[in-house]
Structure formats: C-alpha cells, structure tokens
Amino acid sequence: MTTIPTLSQGRVGIRPLRLRDSRDLDRALADNRSWLRQWEATNPHGFTTIDVRSSIRSLQTNARAGLGLPFAIELDGRFIGQLNVSGITYGSLASATIGYWVTQDAAGNNATPTAVALATDHCFQRLGLHRMEICIRPENGPSLRVVEKLGFRYEGLRRRYIHINGDWRDHFCFALVAEEVREGVLQRWLAGRVPPGVGTVPPSALEEAGRP
Numbered sequence: 001m002t003t004i005p006t007l008s009q010g011r012v013g014i015r016p017l018r019l020r021d022s023r024d025l026d027r028a029l030a031d032n033r034s035w036l037r038q039w040e041a042t043n044p045h046g047f048t049t050i051d052v053r054s055s056i057r058s059l060q061t062n063a064r065a066g067l068g069l070p071f072a073i074e075l076d077g078r079f080i081g082q083l084n085v086s087g088i089t090y091g092s093l094a095s096a097t098i099g100y101w102v103t104q105d106a107a108g109n110n111a112t113p114t115a116v117a118l119a120t121d122h123c124f125q126r127l128g129l130h131r132m133e134i135c136i137r138p139e140n141g142p143s144l145r146v147v148e149k150l151g152f153r154y155e156g157l158r159r160r161y162i163h164i165n166g167d168w169r170d171h172f173c174f175a176l177v178a179e180e181v182r183e184g185v186l187q188r189w190l191a192g193r194v195p196p197g198v199g200t201v202p203p204s205a206l207e208e209a210g211r212p
Helices: 019-031 033-037 052-064 111-125 141-150 185-190 203-209
Strands: 007-009 012-016 069-075 078-089 095-102 131-136 153-164 167-177
Touching (some): 052 069, 078 111, 095 111, 131 141, 141 167
Antiparallel strands (some): 069 078
C-alpha cells in the first residue's frame, strides 16, 4: 500500500480523499456542473450515474494496491477539488499520471499548480518515481496555464486519447522527469526558476490540434 500524505504550502493543501468527503464532493460537483462537464471523463458505451461514495471506494482500493494516490484539494481548509495520481508504475518505467479539478470559485488562487507541485514532488522525492505526466485537452486554457507555470515540458499531441463529455478527445501531453527538477517542482516555481517557454504549446501543435 502507498501511504497518502497530507502536504501544504501557504493556503493550499492536499490530503487523503476520504469517504466522509462524499457530501462535500457531491455538493461541489453539483454546484459546478456546467464548469466541469466539458472536461469530465465519460463512458464511451453510454451514460452512467456517478456514485460519489463508490468512486471514492474505488480510488481507495487502487491506493491500497499501490497504484494511485487520491487527494482532496483544500484552500484555507475548505474542500475545493480533487487531484489523483494514477497509473503508478515502478521498476524500469517508474512513472505516473496526474489528473485534477477545482471548483470555479477557487480558480485564480494558484490552488491547482500548488497542489500539482506538492503531489509531483512527493512522487519524485518520496516514492522514487522518475516521470510524471499530465494530459490536457487543447481547449482547456486554465489547465494549460498550470503546466506552463510549473514548467511541465510539452511532448506532443495524442489523438482521440480520452473519452470526455461524450466523445473521444485529443489531448496535449506534458511531462517532467526527476532530473529536470532536482530542487523540487514547487521550489523551482516559487523561486521563479521555471525555464521560459518550456510548458508552452508550440504554434505548429496548436494548428495541428485544430485540424480534424
């Protein structure tokens, strides 16, 4: 089992997602339905009802198997979203993927980049992972700004990669490897040492993503 830590920086914290979060999670999803729907993963075989408690249990089961880290994101101690480290693989690959969302009223407080930095540093420095990946839809401007702030390196376009909001959607892929951020993702960002342009999508890639 992978231990899920509680980590914080300033007003922002991440902690283990628990079953007792189901009420806050349910409320956040309902209140931010239109904000989140366009980025929400869906079932390609048809509509399924979201059972929040079952979803949390599934994430916890995955964590007990050492395959994921389900976090709640907090701002000033208040639940504002989720961050999931998934697909944890050790050995010769030693990698994982990060996904996240926050409520609309929490946007603009640097909660998401702080949470992503905290989780990535934990995976590199405590779990010994070598590579962390984030995949983002080309239309998701706020999320693209997160990887730009933190300096996740652009790696390419993945066609029809994840089923989102009712269809297979293209995604841009970004990644970091541990050697790129020996001082830590959070410290590099806060110190203003993120290399300019490293997390920016090239114009040619934006043009490619615009073509069917």
